[in-house]
Every structure is written in C-alpha cells, then in structure tokens.
Amino acid sequence: MTGTEWRIERLEGIEYWTIAGEARRNALSRAMIQELLENLERLRGERSVRCVVLTGEGEKAFCAGADLKERATMSADEVHQFHRSLLAAFRGIEQAPQAFVAAMNGAALGGGLEMALACDLRVVVDGAEMGLPEVGLGIIPGAGGTVRLPRAIGVARAKDLILTGRRIGAAEAFAMGLVSRVAPPGRLREVALEMAALVARNAPVSIRQAKRAIDGGLHLDLDAALAHENAMYQDCLRTKDRVEALRAFAEKRKPIFTGE
Secondary structure: OOOOOEEEEEEOOEEEEEEOOHHHOOOEOHHHHHHHHHHHHHHOOOOOOOEEEEEEOOOOEEEOOEOHHHHOOOOHHHHHHHHHHHHHHHHHHHHOOOEEEEEEOOEEEOHHHHHHHHOOEEEEEOOOEEEOOHHHHOOOOOOOHHHHHHHHHOHHHHHHHHHHOOOEEHHHHHHOOOOOEEEOOOOHHHHHHHHHHHHHOOOHHHHHHHHHHHHHHOOOOHHHHHHHHHHHHHHHHOOHHHHHHHHHHHOOOOOOOOOO
C-alpha cells in the first residue's frame, strides 16, 4: 500500500498514513494529492479499517501548505486543476466512512491546516504552530479554510485567525477547540493511536452514520437536524453489528463488529 508520497502502516482496525516529504516540509504537491485520492478510493471498500491517522514525516512540519516551488512551474490551467484535486481530496477525507485523526507533528500552515480541518479529530504536538497566512499572500484560504474553521471554532475566532494571518501554538489551539488533544514532545504517535483505538473499537456503520449525522445536521434547523439524525439512526438499526452488540452485552464480552 505504501507509495512514493505516502507511507501506510496497517494496525488493528487502524491505518497510519505518513506524508513522505520531510525535505519539502510535507508540502502539498500534485503527486502527493493524487496518491491521497487513490488511497481514499481504496479505503472506501476497507471494512476492516475503522480509523485513519494522518501525519507528516519528521518533526518540523505536519504540512506547510502548497509546494510553492512546484506551483511556480504551473500554468494557470494546471493551478486550477490542482485546486480542484485539492478540494476533492479534502472532501474525500471528510466523507470517508472511516474517522480521520490529524496527528500534527509540526507546523500546519495554509493548506496543511485546511487538510487537518477536513479530519474528524485533531491532536497536535506541543510546540507546533498553526495558521492560515493566505491573506498576506494576496489570496484567501481556498481549500475549505473559510468554511471549516468557523464551523470548528466559531466565526469570531475564525475571522481573528484568517484576517490577521497570525500563527497560534498548541495551547491556544486547544483552548479555542481547534484541536482536542495536545501531546507532549515524543508522544504524538502514542496519543494519536490511543485516540484512534477508541474509535476503532466501535461499529463501522455507526462511525460512518455518526459522522454523517453531525456533519449533515450542523446547520439545519432543529427539526430538520433531528429528522436527519433519525435517518442515520435507522440505518444502524438494520445492521448485524447492532444485534452483535446486544448479544455481547448479554454474554458479558466485547462485541466483534464486522461492518454488516
């Protein structure tokens, strides 16, 4: 499964994806995004995988955003095509049936932070910086940053970060709800895998439907959101895993989920 742009480890119910681009600060290149899209497509049929941890190589950067050296060689049409691929990849993370944990091992800037925002859960190593500096480069966050960041931390805080372009550290990111865990130096992998294991022990259909219920109902009115939640719930009722969970409870054992 490991390609030229990503290293992939298969653990129990978990895949650990590492951007293999430390020399370029794990920047978003065309090849890296194409391989990400291919991995997401493969993942759609992987019932045994319940959670994916996404991280970067080395200790300096999770992902420093677009590969500006490569960008300088692109034509206008190529830039637009790259942007479309970027949007598709991040949306693919968001819509995957598995939960995604962004394990931010270093700086997460621009498109790197936008990739983390597409993940369901975020953990950052203490000492890492995050930010969306695009307004200082004559553009705006264009890979979901102006959409996902306000939903994650609220409009006022999102405008603070986006309009100033300032960088924040792990403590401030945790305080505003941008990340849910801060890992001590040297323990990021351990903390991220602990979080992933808590997800992976659960029923695959339930993970998928819970993601859909949260994301789909976020900006609906109350009645519509409750109806949407109920539709997701009804799908769970029809699964063999729900019956297995009840049987396991009665038998005082851990359930064995199959995703059916």
